Amino acid sequence: MELSFIVIDDTDLDHFIAKRVITNKHKTARVKSFMDATLALEHITEERDDASTKVVLIFLDIYMPIMNGFQFIDEFEKLHPDIQDKYYIVALTSSREVSDINRIKSHGSFKTWLTKPITADALSVLLNKVCTELNIQLPE
Amino acid sequence: MADKIKILYIDDEKDNLTGFKASFRLDYQVFTSINIPGAIEHLVNHPDIRVIFCDQRMPLRTGVEFFEEIRTTFPLPMRILLTGYTDIEAVIDSINRGNIFRFVKKPWDEAEIISAIEEANKFYLANSMLSIKNDELQKAYSELDKFAYSVSHDIRGPLSGVLGAINVAREMYDIAEMKEMLFLMEKSLKKLDTYILSMHDYYSLQRGELQISDIDFNSLIDEFKHIYTAFADTSNINFKISINQHESFRNDAAPLKLILNNLLSNAFKYQNKHNSVKEVELIIDVRKGVAIIQVKDTGIGILGNHIGEIFNLFYRASSQDAGSGFGLYNVKSALLKLNGQIEVNSILDKGTTFKVTLPTK
Numbered sequence: 001m002e003l004s005f006i007v008i009d010d011t012d013l014d015h016f017i018a019k020r021v022i023t024n025k026h027k028t029a030r031v032k033s034f035m036d037a038t039l040a041l042e043h044i045t046e047e048r049d050d051a052s053t054k055v056v057l058i059f060l061d062i063y064m065p066i067m068n069g070f071q072f073i074d075e076f077e078k079l080h081p082d083i084q085d086k087y088y089i090v091a092l093t094s095s096r097e098v099s100d101i102n103r104i105k106s107h108g109s110f111k112t113w114l115t116k117p118i119t120a121d122a123l124s125v126l127l128n129k130v131c132t133e134l135n136i137q138l139p140e
Numbered sequence: 141m142a143d144k145i146k147i148l149y150i151d152d153e154k155d156n157l158t159g160f161k162a163s164f165r166l167d168y169q170v171f172t173s174i175n176i177p178g179a180i181e182h183l184v185n186h187p188d189i190r191v192i193f194c195d196q197r198m199p200l201r202t203g204v205e206f207f208e209e210i211r212t213t214f215p216l217p218m219r220i221l222l223t224g225y226t227d228i229e230a231v232i233d234s235i236n237r238g239n240i241f242r243f244v245k246k247p248w249d250e251a252e253i254i255s256a257i258e259e260a261n262k263f264y265l266a267n268s269m270l271s272i273k274n275d276e277l278q279k280a281y282s283e284l285d286k287f288a289y290s291v292s293h294d295i296r297g298p299l300s301g302v303l304g305a306i307n308v309a310r311e312m313y314d315i316a317e318m319k320e321m322l323f324l325m326e327k328s329l330k331k332l333d334t335y336i337l338s339m340h341d342y343y344s345l346q347r348g349e350l351q352i353s354d355i356d357f358n359s360l361i362d363e364f365k366h367i368y369t370a371f372a373d374t375s376n377i378n379f380k381i382s383i384n385q386h387e388s389f390r391n392d393a394a395p396l397k398l399i400l401n402n403l404l405s406n407a408f409k410y411q412n413k414h415n416s417v418k419e420v421e422l423i424i425d426v427r428k429g430v431a432i433i434q435v436k437d438t439g440i441g442i443l444g445n446h447i448g449e450i451f452n453l454f455y456r457a458s459s460q461d462a463g464s465g466f467g468l469y470n471v472k473s474a475l476l477k478l479n480g481q482i483e484v485n486s487i488l489d490k491g492t493t494f495k496v497t498l499p500t501k
Contacts (some may be wrong), residue, residue, distance in 0.1 A: 013301040013324040021307045063293040065456030065463065067473075094300045095292035116297070119303020 003127075003136075004030040008040045008072065009092065014116065018059055021118050026125075036097040037067035043077055044083065046103075055088050055134060059118070060110075062093045062100055069093075073107050084109065088130055092116055144169040145261055146186055149194040150206065151222070160193075163250055164414040168257065176206055185213045190216075191260045193244070193253075196223035196230055204230065209239030210293050216267070218260035222246050283453060290454045294464065298332040301325070331464070338466035341398055350392045352501045357424045357431070360393065361400070368404055368420075373457045377411060377418040385426040390501045395474035402435065402467040403494050407437035410458060412489060433496040441488040450484070 003026070007018045015033045022029050034040035037060075062069035069091060076084065091104045091113035104110045112129070114122055131137060148171045149160050157172040164170050171186065172180040178196075183189060192210075194203040201209075221234050224246040234240045241263065242245045242256050305325050312318055361381060372379035400422075407420040421436040442450060447458035451472040454465035475482055478498055487494040 009329065011297065011301060013298075013305060013321075016321060016324050017301065017304040017308055020312075021304075024311060025309075063297065065458060065465075079297045093293075094297040095289075097289065097292050099289075116300040117307065119304070119307055 004032070004056050005058055006032045006034065006040060006043075006058045006087075008034045008037050008058065008064075008069075010035055010064040011061075014061065014092075018118050021120055021123055024120060025123055035068070037064055041067070041072060044076070044087065045079060048139040049124055054086075054136060056083070057130065058087050058089045059092050059114075060089055062091055062104070070107075072105060073109050075111050077107070087135070090114055090126065092118070106124070145257065146171065146189045147191040147193065148173070148179060148189050148217070149193040149201075149255060150181050150198075150383045152198045152495075154277065156195070157428065160253075163423065164253065165259075167254070176201060179206070180210070183210065183217070183283075187214075187216075190218065191220060191225065191257050192217045192274045193220045193222055195246075196221055196234070196302075201229075202500050204234045204238040204240075207234070208242055211239055211410065216264065218242075218264050220244060220256055220260060222248065259301045260263070260381075286454055290465065294335050295332065298328040299465045335466070338464050338470060341470050342466060342473070345395065345398070345470060345477065350477065350501075351394065352390050352392055355387070355391050355393060355396065356429075357385050360397065361422070361424075363397070364401060364404075368408060371408055372420065375408070375411070375418070377408060378421055380419070380421045382422070383424045385431075387426055387429075388500075389426050389429075389431055391431075391478060391498060392501075395477055396498075399471050399474050399480075399496060400435075402471045403433075403435040403496070406467060407435050407492070410439040410492070413469075429500040431496075431498045431500070433498070434493060436491065436493045438491040441490055441492055442484070442486040443488055444486075447484055447486060451482075 004093070005018075005022055007015055009015055009018070010134060012035075014095060015035075019033065020030045022031055022131055032043070035044065035119050040058075060069045067075075073089065076087075076089070088111050091110045092115075093100055093113060094102070094116045111133075112126070114126065143400075144167065146169045147164070150173050151157055152174060154174060158173065161170045161172055169184045170187065173182060178426075179192075179194075183192075192207075194206055196203040196208075203221050203223070207221070211219075212248055218241040219238060220242045221238065221240045222244050223230060231243065234243070244256055245254055302325050305321055309318065309321065310485060312321070361383065365381065369379055371377070374492065394421045404420070404422065411418045411420075415438055419436075419438045421434070423432075423434040423436070424434045440458065442457055444466050447453075450457050451468050453469040454466045455469075456463040471482065474480075475496065475498075478501075480498040483495045484492065485495075
């Protein structure tokens, strides 16, 4: 099964790192990048063509201008449940701010969170968790 | 007249009012009223009344009742009760309910009234200072909160990016890819550097004293013109400067440079990548002791609903990866210090014009 990824972050370097860490582990993985959360939201709302992928993993940065991670998740939670079911959202944060972590925990749509930077180890642990929770298997 | 302390006297006996006014109108601006509605009208029209004298025995309401009533609506003026007989109940009542500042016995003695006014005025001023300090403190606290939050993201953000990149580099063997990553790392670190420099600007604007000197805009601009001209050349941006100054202009050069630098760097930073003609224009006009500085760009513009917020600390209206959320806030603080004003006109995808108006010092 193919797992695809969306990275939403306002920093070029963080996109580069996320993409690199993901493709280091899964050479064929599809990674879409959005610098602007509003465009990512549009994409999710309109996109119908990745029917083949069962789940899209979203790495969502919390601290962004215009639409931050929390504003994104508020909008996301208004979408049709069928759309929401296709996405597994992981919050990405550069800080360990307690207020942020508590806010992340208060949203059911944030399945979990990672502190930046994304590392190969953290990604492995995360993917194992996702596979167990959703009962899917990834090709090695 | 404007410098005299404003006082208000309420009494149901007209003779008392007339006598009071005659005695004190030279030293104070005296308002009088024969009844409570008239007194309230004075308080509404003159929010800077500092001391209120009120007679205790009046037909509809007692002085204490009146003071109790206005305590919350007009909390600032000091309240002084005038009473003809010493009734201990009235004294206790007035202190507990009317929260009065002083008692003056009727018939009053001129010296006693003057000393009451002067004492009350001291308290009034101390209270006002306290409330100004309190507001400043509240503002500082809320900025500190914003700071703590921003620092944890804006400083740790670029650092975590660079750490992540170093991790990734361990398994990277392609030189071209490595160079691309180095470029992005540099960009992140530059952003961090700008953030820290702006933080220093922020601090010096909040604390420093003004240092006024003669400003020659031509030589002021010369100091940083070459940086922007070089940038304009490499990024294919047409940079025009026109300075029109035929009179002396006095101001503080440091905040002035900060304003110009921030507005110019924004104008260059937020250019529209897809525009074939890119332009930044700086126009300075000094006339009749007022400098008008305009910075115009053909950039991405600012969405209407963000314009009200762009001067707020840590507010960023663009996801174009560059802002620290300090720049325009610092511009506004600098203008506040120099008694200047700023206007923004912006059309999305067309460009933005900032217009600064500054008086000479």
